[in-house]
Structure formats: C-alpha cells, structure tokens
Amino acid sequence: MKIVTFNINGIRARLERLVEYLAAEKPDIVCLQELKAGDDALPADAFEEAGYAGVWHGQKGFNGVAILAKGTKPELRRKGLPGDPDPDQSRYIEAEVDGLVVASIYLPNGNPIGTAKFAYKLEWMEKLRLHAADLLAAERPTVLAGDYNVIPEDRDTWSRSAMKDDALFQPESQQAFRRLVAQGWTDALRLFHPDEKRLYTFWDYQRGAWQRDAGFRIDHLLCSPQVADRLTGANVDKWARGEEKASDHAPTWIGLAD
C-alpha cells in the first residue's frame, strides 16, 4: 500500500499534474495540502474520474487540505485541530481509510520570524502535539502526513546559512518537531535513508533552485508504532517536480505491507 503526501500548490492550477501522478504511481491514499480553493471550487468530479474519492477542508485562496483514497471513500474523523488557534485556516483534516487513521497537515509557514506569524506556528505545533498524543494513546495504525514547514536537521537543507533566519529552520521549530516525534512517531523518510545527503521534498521556484538541487526536506510522514511495524519503504517521487508547471513540492510516500 502506497501512502503519499503532496503539497499541490493550487489544486486548480495543478489538476492535470495530479491526475497524471495518480495514473503513474497509483497511490492508495493521497494527502494533499495547499488546495487554495474553497470546498465548492474543488474538482471532485475529476478526482472521481481518476478513481479516487475524498474528504476535504478547503479554504478560498489559501491553505486547504484533503485526503483522497483509491476505490474507497475516506471516513471523516475531524476537520481542524482541537483548540485550533485559528479555525478559519483550513490546515488539518483526519479520516479513517483502509483501517488506518490518516491526517493531512499543512503546518503554518511562520515567516517572518519575530512576528505573530511565527508565534502562530509554534502555537499550532503545540496543539498538534497534544492531539498527536491522544492519537498515539489509541494504539491504532496512524499516519500524520503533510507539509510540516519544518526542516528537522542541518542535513535536511542544501544550505544552513541561507535558511538561518527562516521560520522553517529555527531552533524553536525544530525543537517542537523533535518533541512531537519523541512521543513515539517514526519519521519514515529518514528511517529508510539514514545517510542520504540530499533527501529533499521542496525546491523553490526562484533562483533555479530545482536545477541546482537547492532544496530542503519539509514534507513528512510520521508513523505510529502500529504503522512503523508495517513499513516496506519510503521515498520522494522527484520526477514529478521536474514536470512542466510542477508544484514546488514533490510527492513523498511510504509503502506498507498489507
């Protein structure tokens, strides 16, 4: 079973790319972020034609998350986090699908640092941590997939100096991420690529970042022990980032034994 997280950067601008990706890789579950469209503007028919049904939490213009599944409709568990710092921002959706609990997460970017946006990021991470603890306590197979907007370690970026003032690379952001993982989650990508120097999931549109491989790793799939036991692989479908009109993120995935 293949489970993907993919920051699509505008579902309407990217629909053709997504449909191509689904046809090529045939993932069983796809967590999408940055739909940048309200629920009424989402191309549900196109998802269906591609063989997928989904649940979503859209937002006009910004944010927006979804969970799609092949041949089965995910069963919605919740939209938004408990105690969500700003319920108007659609950044979290959780569903049950194929016997798994799956969340699609679009964690706040937090730039620029030293502003309310960075404080909001940290507050959001705290609410996520509290909810994640409840999910772990349920001892069910659970995947927290999404764009965390956190570069976990130095080796997860092409340049430490370029990122030193970026919210994604601040010690506070990294500490909050570590604190979440330390509850008992497995960072599946790093598990399967312990020595990979250029394990990236995002390349900026600017300054030829893709051509220079100036990327960083911010899309993560955190697995509960019940999922970690079933992991067969994890990787980044980098080919999708090289397509015309690609998202600035590449689809990132885990494989699970049935």
Added chain:
DNA sequence: ATGGTTGAAGATCAA
C-alpha cells in the same frame, strides 16, 4: 540589500 517565481485574488499577499 535585493531579487528572483508562482497561485489566487483582485490592483497584493502568502509562500
């Protein structure tokens, strides 16, 4: 210090 790019909205902002 600045600018480079993209999407969606709307004459900028968020990333």
